[in-house]
Amino acid sequence: MDLGLKGKNAIVTGGAGGIGLGCAKALAAEGCNIIIADLNDELAAKCADDIKNEYGVDAWGMKLNVCDQDSIKEFWENVKENVGVADILVNNVGGRIDRAPLNELSDEAWLKTFDLTIHSGFYMSKAFCNQFVPDKGKGAIINVTSKSAIMSSSKGNSHYSSAKAAVIGMTRILAKDVYDLGIRVNCIAPGYVQTERVYPDGDPRTEEKRKLLLTHDFAKPADLGNVVAFLASEKSYQIIGAVIDVTGGTLC
Template sequence: MENKIALITGATRGIGLAVAETLGREGYKVILNGLLEDEGQKVVTDLKNNGIDAELYICDVTDEKAVDKMVNEIGTKYGHIDTVINNAGGLGGREKFEGMTTEFYRRVMALNLDSTLFVTRAAIPYLKNSKNLPSIINYTSIAAYNGGGPGAGVYSAAKGAVLTMTRSMAKELIAYGIRVNAISPGTIDTAFHSATNKDIMESWKSGIAIGRFGESKEVADIISFLVSEKASYLVGEVIQINGGQAYL
């Protein structure tokens, strides 16, 4: 069987890096996308030192042409892509709707929604070439269901759109044997929340049934399941990973 190729966007830190580590240990060649060359190369070196076959591509996933170039280079080099993890995303800061700049709105939508479309669209021809149960994992968020925290309204809207897009993609792409699913993380302990006051973050724990924040590895393990044969009958599904945060 040919080597399994996983493309993971925004993979040089946080959840994306945990996914790369997990899939890498399971035999995937992991292709990490990031923005910073020095940071990315250090991460790839660390992965290789731990026996993981890893490669780095520097690319801004909000740049349509750059994404096409990156994905086509990967697809041409390996002939196929087996798994696409659309991990790149973020708050982009916090702004209330009143006084929100159009530039901020477009930046947040581009980072979370446009990137998902650009990477997926470019990868489809190479996913069709996969013989390893090809799949796509998108990232929505608990914010897509509850409207998000203060100043995160546009982020929640973008993640709501990703949720709907996931189901549309799933219906369209299953005809080619490509499964599309999504995860919906709650509050995961990563640098993602660096723009949030620490005292405010601590107060959020009272709203999480399990009483703590999630860990990146816990998200990565669910993704590992979703791309595996164990999840071969899951199509268009959204898995909540929030420690019961949605139920209090």
């Protein structure tokens, strides 16, 4: 199925690895030009070169720290100068700082987790919407939440679960706020994903987790990427403000 994304400019935050790279590749496979926006600019540049060679699209690796407003401002200036208008934004960066029961969790860990996971999406989405040109065509924002936002997560994870739940709240209202600008907003909820950082092969805990999925296999970054590409396209025009469960049946 041709998703009709050819020539669109897509930004993927944290696109130099894991789920973000899976999203960047899936969008490139549909003909999008890709901006890998990552703290690790060397790796971002390498991923962009690989994508250019493999998919024949334009691709840029750009430095971005989603927790730093100066970096965000500089990033958008870079996009304007080198790419033009962005049509698609994947707010993929997120994560947890430390793990501890809430009564022992440091204020710093709580606040930094929110900076990384939800405040980043606010600043990036605001800048994206304000540079988007409604006449240019249909735009999309896809946020990355987590199953931890929906089901009880493991102990010591209150900050991550809360911040990921906030991603869902923001997605729903932002979807209403900007629909008339021509931007559809949705989010995906990954469960257990085969990223080397989280589930290294050979670790006994990895095998335990695998049994929790009906598929008995972790999602691959490419599986998330395929859903993101569909949500970015007009084939999904009736899906607005939704949370798409990509957990291999963990939530059912």
